[in-house]
Amino acid sequence: MQHLLTLDGMPRATVVELLDRAQHFADLDGDADALHGIAICTLFFEPSTRTRMSFQLAAQRLGAHVLNFDVSTSSARKGETALDTMRNLEAMGVRGFVVRHHDDGAVAHLAAAARAGTALVNAGDGRSAHPTQGLLDMLTLRQAKGPDFATLRIAIVGDVKHSRVARSDLHALRCLGAGDIRVCAPAALLPDDGTLDGVRVTHDLDDALAGVDAVITLRLQRERMQDGLVDSLEGYHRDYGITAERLEGAAPDVVVMHPGPINRGVEITDEVADGPRALILRQVANGVAVRMAVLERLLAA
Amino acid sequence: MQHLLTLDGMPRATVVELLDRAQHFADLDGDADALHGIAICTLFFEPSTRTRMSFQLAAQRLGAHVLNFDVSTSSARKGETALDTMRNLEAMGVRGFVVRHHDDGAVAHLAAAARAGTALVNAGDGRSAHPTQGLLDMLTLRQAKGPDFATLRIAIVGDVKHSRVARSDLHALRCLGAGDIRVCAPAALLPDDGTLDGVRVTHDLDDALAGVDAVITLRLQRERMQDGLVDSLEGYHRDYGITAERLEGAAPDVVVMHPGPINRGVEITDEVADGPRALILRQVANGVAVRMAVLERLLAA
Amino acid sequence: MQHLLTLDGMPRATVVELLDRAQHFADLDGDADALHGIAICTLFFEPSTRTRMSFQLAAQRLGAHVLNFDVSTSSARKGETALDTMRNLEAMGVRGFVVRHHDDGAVAHLAAAARAGTALVNAGDGRSAHPTQGLLDMLTLRQAKGPDFATLRIAIVGDVKHSRVARSDLHALRCLGAGDIRVCAPAALLPDDGTLDGVRVTHDLDDALAGVDAVITLRLQRERMQDGLVDSLEGYHRDYGITAERLEGAAPDVVVMHPGPINRGVEITDEVADGPRALILRQVANGVAVRMAVLERLLAA
Numbered sequence: 094m095q096h097l098l099t100l101d102g103m104p105r106a107t108v109v110e111l112l113d114r115a116q117h118f119a120d121l122d123g124d125a126d127a128l129h130g131i132a133i134c135t136l137f138f139e140p141s142t143r144t145r146m147s148f149q150l151a152a153q154r155l156g157a158h159v160l161n162f163d164v165s166t167s168s169a170r171k172g173e174t175a176l177d178t179m180r181n182l183e184a185m186g187v188r189g190f191v192v193r194h195h196d197d198g199a200v201a202h203l204a205a206a207a208r209a210g211t212a213l214v215n216a217g218d219g220r221s222a223h224p225t226q227g228l229l230d231m232l233t234l235r236q237a238k239g240p241d242f243a244t245l246r247i248a249i250v251g252d253v254k255h256s257r258v259a260r261s262d263l264h265a266l267r268c269l270g271a272g273d274i275r276v277c278a279p280a281a282l283l284p285d286d287g288t289l290d291g292v293r294v295t296h297d298l299d300d301a302l303a304g305v306d307a308v309i310t311l312r313l314q315r316e317r318m319q320d321g322l323v324d325s326l327e328g329y330h331r332d333y334g335i336t337a338e339r340l341e342g343a344a345p346d347v348v349v350m351h352p353g354p355i356n357r358g359v360e361i362t363d364e365v366a367d368g369p370r371a372l373i374l375r376q377v378a379n380g381v382a383v384r385m386a387v388l389e390r391l392l393a394a
Numbered sequence: 395m396q397h398l399l400t401l402d403g404m405p406r407a408t409v410v411e412l413l414d415r416a417q418h419f420a421d422l423d424g425d426a427d428a429l430h431g432i433a434i435c436t437l438f439f440e441p442s443t444r445t446r447m448s449f450q451l452a453a454q455r456l457g458a459h460v461l462n463f464d465v466s467t468s469s470a471r472k473g474e475t476a477l478d479t480m481r482n483l484e485a486m487g488v489r490g491f492v493v494r495h496h497d498d499g500a501v502a503h504l505a506a507a508a509r510a511g512t513a514l515v516n517a518g519d520g521r522s523a524h525p526t527q528g529l530l531d532m533l534t535l536r537q538a539k540g541p542d543f544a545t546l547r548i549a550i551v552g553d554v555k556h557s558r559v560a561r562s563d564l565h566a567l568r569c570l571g572a573g574d575i576r577v578c579a580p581a582a583l584l585p586d587d588g589t590l591d592g593v594r595v596t597h598d599l600d601d602a603l604a605g606v607d608a609v610i611t612l613r614l615q616r617e618r619m620q621d622g623l624v625d626s627l628e629g630y631h632r633d634y635g636i637t638a639e640r641l642e643g644a645a646p647d648v649v650v651m652h653p654g655p656i657n658r659g660v661e662i663t664d665e666v667a668d669g670p671r672a673l674i675l676r677q678v679a680n681g682v683a684v685r686m687a688v689l690e691r692l693l694a695a
Numbered sequence: 696m697q698h699l700l701t702l703d704g705m706p707r708a709t710v711v712e713l714l715d716r717a718q719h720f721a722d723l724d725g726d727a728d729a730l731h732g733i734a735i736c737t738l739f740f741e742p743s744t745r746t747r748m749s750f751q752l753a754a755q756r757l758g759a760h761v762l763n764f765d766v767s768t769s770s771a772r773k774g775e776t777a778l779d780t781m782r783n784l785e786a787m788g789v790r791g792f793v794v795r796h797h798d799d800g801a802v803a804h805l806a807a808a809a810r811a812g813t814a815l816v817n818a819g820d821g822r823s824a825h826p827t828q829g830l831l832d833m834l835t836l837r838q839a840k841g842p843d844f845a846t847l848r849i850a851i852v853g854d855v856k857h858s859r860v861a862r863s864d865l866h867a868l869r870c871l872g873a874g875d876i877r878v879c880a881p882a883a884l885l886p887d888d889g890t891l892d893g894v895r896v897t898h899d900l901d902d903a904l905a906g907v908d909a910v911i912t913l914r915l916q917r918e919r920m921q922d923g924l925v926d927s928l929e930g931y932h933r934d935y936g937i938t939a940e941r942l943e944g945a946a947p948d949v950v951v952m953h954p955g956p957i958n959r960g961v962e963i964t965d966e967v968a969d970g971p972r973a974l975i976l977r978q979v980a981n982g983v984a985v986r987m988a989v990l991e992r993l994l995a996a
Contacts, residue, residue, distance in 0.1 A: 122487070124431040130726040132752060143482060146461050150433060150486055153459040158755040160748050173956040181745060181955065184979035185752055186724070353482065354474040377485035423788070425732040444783060447762050451734060451787055454760040654783065655775040678786035 096204045096213040097387050099222040100264035108268050111386050112232050118154075119232070119382035127393040129156035133189035134182050137216070138164045138175065141193060143353065144216055147377070148191045148225075151384035157392075160187065179203050183211055189392045190214070197221040212391035214384075220257050226352055227261030229383040230309065231269060233376045237348045238306055242266065246273040246344070248301040250333055251311030251360055252282040253289070258352045259311055260288055267291070277301035278333065281322040298333055302343045310335050310351045310360050326359050335361045340370065348372050397505045397514040398688050400523040401565035409569050412687050413533050419455075420533070420683035428694040430457035434490035435483050438517070439465045439476065442494060444654065445517055448678070449492045452685035458693075461488065480504050484512055490693050491515070498522040513692035515685075521556050521585075527653055528562030530684040531610065532570060534677045538649045539607055543567065547574040547645070549602040551634055552612030552661060553583040554590070559653045560612055561589055568592070578602035579634065582623040599634055603644045611636050611652040611661050627660050636662045641671065649673050698806045698815040699989050701824040702866035710870050713988050714834050720756075721834070721984035729995040731758035735791035736784050739818070740766045740777065743795060745955065746818055749979070750793045750827075753986035759994075762789065781805050785813055791994050792816070799823040814993035816986075822857050822886075828954055829863030831985040832911065833871060835978045839950045840908055844868065848875040848946070850903040852935055853913030853962060854884040855891070860954045861913055862890055869893070879903035880935065883924040900935055904945045912937050912953045912962050928961050937963045942972065950974050 100108065118125070133152045135145050140163055152159045164178065173181075179190060190213045192200045197219030204213040217223040238245055247266060253259040253276055266274055275293045276283070283294065295301050302308065317323045340347055349361070349370045357363055365371060401409065419426070434453045436446050441464055453460045465479065474482075480491060491514045493501045498520030505514040518524040539546055548567060554560040554577055567575055576594045577584070584595065596602050603609065618624045641648055650662070650671045658664055666672060702710065720727070735754045737747050742765055754761045766780065775783075781792060792815045794802045799821030806815040819825040840847055849868060855861040855878055868876055877895045878885070885896065897903050904910065919925045942949055951963070951972045959965055967973060 130756075132755075134748075142463060146435075146463070146483070147486055149461060150459065150488075153433075154431075154487075158752065160751060162744060162748070174959075177956065180976060181979050182748070184976040185749055185983050186980070187752075354478065357475075374481060374485040377482050378487070381486050443764060447736075447764070447784070448787055450762060451760065451789075454734075455732075455788075655779065658776075675782060675786040678783050679788070682787050 094390065096207070096215075097224050097391065098201050098204055098213070098215045100224045100227045100261050100268060101222070103264070103268060105268050105270075108228070108231070108265060111228055111383070111390065112235060114386035114389065115228065115232050115379065115383040118385040119379060124154045124156065125385065125389070126156040127389045128152065130158070131189065131392055132158045132160065132185075132187045133191065133388065133392070134160040134162055134187045135191045135216075136162050136164060136179065136182070138192070138194040138199070139217070140165045141217070144193065147380045148214075148216060148384050151381050151388055152189075154381070155385055155388055157189070157388070175199070175203060176206055179207065183208055188212065189388060191216045193217045195219060214387055214391065217257050220255050221260060222264070223257040223261045225380065225383050225387055226258050227265040228387070229376055229379040230262050230350060231265045232379045232383055233350060233372050234307055236375070236379075237372060242269040242271045245271050245307065246275075246305045247271055247307045247309065248275045248277055248305045249309045249311065250277045250298065250301060250335065252313055252317060253278055253311065254282045254284045255314065255317070256311050262309055263288060263292065275301045275305070279323070282317070298339060299342055302339060305343045305347055308335060308340075308343065308347060308349045310349060312352060312354070313356055313360055315356075326356075330359050334359065335365050337362070337364050337368070340365065350376055353377065395691065397508070398525050398692065399502050399505060399514070399516045401525045401528045401562050401569060402523070404565070404569060406569050406571070409529070409532070409566060412529055412684070412691065413536060415687035415690065416529065416533050416680065416684040419686040420680060425455045425457065426686065426690070427457040428690045429453065431459070432490065432693050433459040433461065433486075433488045434492065434689065434693070435461040435463055435488045436492045436517075437463050437465060437480065437483070439493070439495040439500070440518070441466045442518070445494065448681045449515075449517060449685050452682050452689055453490075455682070456686055456689055458490070458689070476500070476504060477507055480508065484509055489513065490689060492517045494518045496520060515688055515692065518558050521558050522561060523565070524558040524562045526681065526684050526688055527559050528566040529688070530677055530680040531563050531651060532566045533680045533684055534651060534673050535608055537676070537680075538673060543570040543572045546572050546608065547576075547606045548572055548608045548610065549576045549578055549606045550610045550612065551578045551599065551602060551636065553614055553618060554579055554612065555583045555585045556615065556618070557612050560610075563610055564589060564593065576602045576606070580624070583618070599640060600643055603640060606644045606648060609636060609641070609644065609648060609650045611650060613653060613655070614657055614661055616657075627657075631660050635660060636666050638663065638665050638669070641666065651677055654678065696992065698809070698817075699826050699993060700803050700806055700815070700817045702826045702829045702863050702870060703824070705866070705870060707870050707872070710830070710833070710867060713830055713985070713992065714837060716988035716991065717830065717834050717981065717985040720987040721981060726756045726758065727987065727991070728758040729991045730754065732760070733791065733994050734760040734762065734787075734789045735793065735990065735994070736762040736764055736789045737793045737818070738764050738766060738781065738784070740794070740796040740801070741819070742767045743819070746795065749982045750816075750818060750986050753983050753990055754791075756983070757987055757990055759791070759990070777801070777805060778808055781809065785810055790814065791990060793818045795819045797821060816989055816993065819859050822859050823862060824866070825859040825863045827982065827985050827989055828860050829867040830989070831978055831981040832864050832952060833867045834981045834985055835952060835974050836909055838977070838981075839974060844871040844873045847873050847909065848907045849873055849909045849911065850877045850879055850907045851911045851913065852879045852900065852903060852937065854915055854919060855880050855913065856884045856886045857916065857919070858913050861911075864911055865890060865894065877903045877907070881925070884919070900941060901944055904941060907945045907949060910937060910942075910945065910949065910951045912951060914954060914956070915958055915962055917958075928958075932961050936961065937967050939964065939966050939970070942967065952978055955979065
């Protein structure tokens with residue numbers, strides 16, 4: 094495994110090994126030294142302080158040297174191509190790249206041009222994939238519900254169409270053999286690209302939540318209003334917002350996840366987001382552990 | 395002591411312990427390892443490269459992992475609340491937060507919501523407090539004048555009304571039992587909120603400086619002109635600027651301090667700022683030592 | 696040697712020692728610990744992510760604490776002078792400054808005011824000098840062509856007038872005794888300040904390239920079009936662009952260099968830039984090694 098670009102098609106054994114190693118780092122709660130002296134660069138063509146910092150902490154905990162290159166705000170890029178930027182950093186000795194890009198496939202395109210010893214981690218490209226988010230969601234589910242995904246009933250609620258998180262979650266859930274996956278969103282926020290093959294789709298939130306063990310709530314980008322895909326935040330919340338009342342139809346020990354940042358009162362109420370069913374901060378914590386496992390796997394000698 | 399929010403009401407013994415430890419770090423002039431593997435995040439809602447770097451160096455010298463989050467320029471915050479930002483970073487494993495905020499009380503508000511193991515340092519909130527500045531000013535005074543504050547005569551000159559530096563200095567000076575504190579400013583720049591209780595107030599700079607051992611000059615924000623609180627920089631300098639001539643009425647070994655950045659020729663002349671009485675760069679040096687002492691106290695195992 | 700401001704007038708023995716030490720670091724391809732605990736600040740009044748990162752990696756590989764201060768985008772500078780900024784960072788304990796500035800001589804001006812223990816590295820000032828680029832170009836040439844510069848024929852092609860790279864290359868080539876240096880550019884891009892003393896100048900690219908062992912191509916700043924110094928990118932490329940055809944007149948083992956970032960299809964074709972004669976990424980790799988050698992020389996105990 095030279096790069097981590099997607100979870101689509103990853104062998105189940107590899108996913109399980111990464112989750113096991115991430116659990117080790119989550120239990121360790123401290124520094125390892127696996128990447129001592131290795132240089133890693135976060136290369137973000139689309140800004141995200143939160144994801145960047147999670148990777149940065151993971152790399153620091155492994156003893157790596159970390160560089161941060163926020164290409165979107167850099168005044169210094171001077172028209173250089175993404176490929177030339179990567180090749181220059183490779184030449185400086187950077188061994189690992191954590192890349193976020195607004196275009197589908199952009200990270201794979203860079204990876205195809207990388208040197209033999211270089212590793213790329215896709216930190217989100219377009220709507221395609223965000224594999225470390227998929228892994229951290231699986232780790233969080235496994236901690237809460239145990240390792241047998243076949244008996245799990247899971248609802249994914251919200252803007253699946255534009256969500257790389259949803260796609261990576263679906264890749265991972267299928268890989269781990271999740272038994273019952275439902276997707277719930279207004280029609281305008283559902284993809285028509287094969288993403289939902291084998292998944293039960295419903296527009297009725299109560300139907301989606303009936304008896305589920307876990308709800309994965311997706312972020313609603315506010316620009317969906319301007320796109321005309323959503324009429325109003327109030328309407329969206331009424332029909333698709335996760336509330337304590339709506340969760341009454343779910344399993345008694347249902348857990349609720351969200352990739353953040355939360356639009357409070359839109360996708361989810363404060364009561365749920367800050368309540369005992371929410372695993373949202375656990376997801377964030379697992380993010381560092383998963384990224385340590387991934388960086389170690391790709392870059393340790 | 396979980397957090398450092400203000401010097402107001404801090405026991406004198408605690409202040410002295412922090413100053414003693416800071417003096418140790420000032421003498422050491424090198425690295426310690428007290429915070430090895432601890433993650434610290436500077437979280438600045440109001441930008442300040444200088445203060446951020448002082449904290450960053452202090453944290454690096456203690457062996458910590460440092461993250462910098464300049465919230466004011468982050469394009470990635472996406473409407474997330476300050477509280478959610480802190481909680482996410484806590485979940486990632488950040489143990490210490492160095493927070494600057496434009497609103498009075500904002501740092502205390504965050505601290506009230508922090509986890510048991512989390513420590514916040516107020517790096518300046520609104521007009522309220524800037525406790526590490528207060529401590530570094532006391533360390534600087536103690537180095538110059540010895541540990542007996544009771545015999546000291548001190549003038550604070552300038553915009554006390556809008557100054558968190560002045561408030562923290564007054565808290566610390568009272569705590570250490572300073573005998574004679576005078577405040578000098580135009581009426582429009584004097585607070586009416588109890589800040590000056592027990593302090594002698596004068597609008598006459600010569601009166602304020604008569605026989606003093608130390609002058610603490612405050613920065614004049616240029617927006618005070620737009621507020622109409624100050625007529626002109628020239629007029630301010632004539633009436634309240636610290637010059638060699640004005641200092642003739644002070645004690646022969648008077649020292650002059652300023653929190654920086656200096657408006658040269660406004661609050662202070664070049665001759666004084668760069669002359670032998672100025673302790674301004676000593677204050678900057680002591681800032682790193684004081685911040686090491688504070689971070690160690692709050693975060694070391 | 697307290698600072699590295701220019702290669703102009705540097706003794707040949709010093710240049711050779713720095714190149715030898717840089718070659719050691721290039722061969723090492725890993726971390727040293729020569730600057731453990733030393734604080735270094737990149738202080739860029741003109742932004743350049745690429746050069747900053749090269750210095751940052753060099754400093755990290757030497758074990759230093761690194762601070763980055765992008766003065767051009769800092770909202771915190773508040774009108775402070777460059778000199779006050781440097782003095783404050785010095786007071787915080789910063790020992791090394793890597794300074795880039797848009798004004799000729801600005802770095803030397805700061806260096807003249809620095810403390811005895813402080814070291815400045817000029818990372819490019821105005822059109823004057825970029826000494827680490829000059830050194831890394833010499834290291835790259837030496838690796839490709841051996842240590843005897845007297846027999847080398849070298850063409851420098853492009854905007855010498857505005858190029859600090861060209862000036863530092865010329866300083867270094869003269870210092871190392873290069874036997875045959877030719878400069879080729881349109882008249883409007885040639886300096887009239889003595890830079891070219893002793894150098895053969897030609898406007899004919901074929902003449903410049905005849906039999907040369909190495910071509911140093913310079914970046915064409917797009918603002919030269921607005922200045923009216925260049926008519927069009929197409930015309931520039933036709934007359935001065937380095938192509939495979941043009942290189943047929945050079946020595947069979949000619950090498951091609953460029954300081955980056957490349958304007959592909961302007962100064963150089965993709966075919967040449969990505970082909971076997973190009974040493975462009977080798978230059979980038981050598982940049983880190985050269986900067987390690989320089990920082991160690993100036994700052995190691």
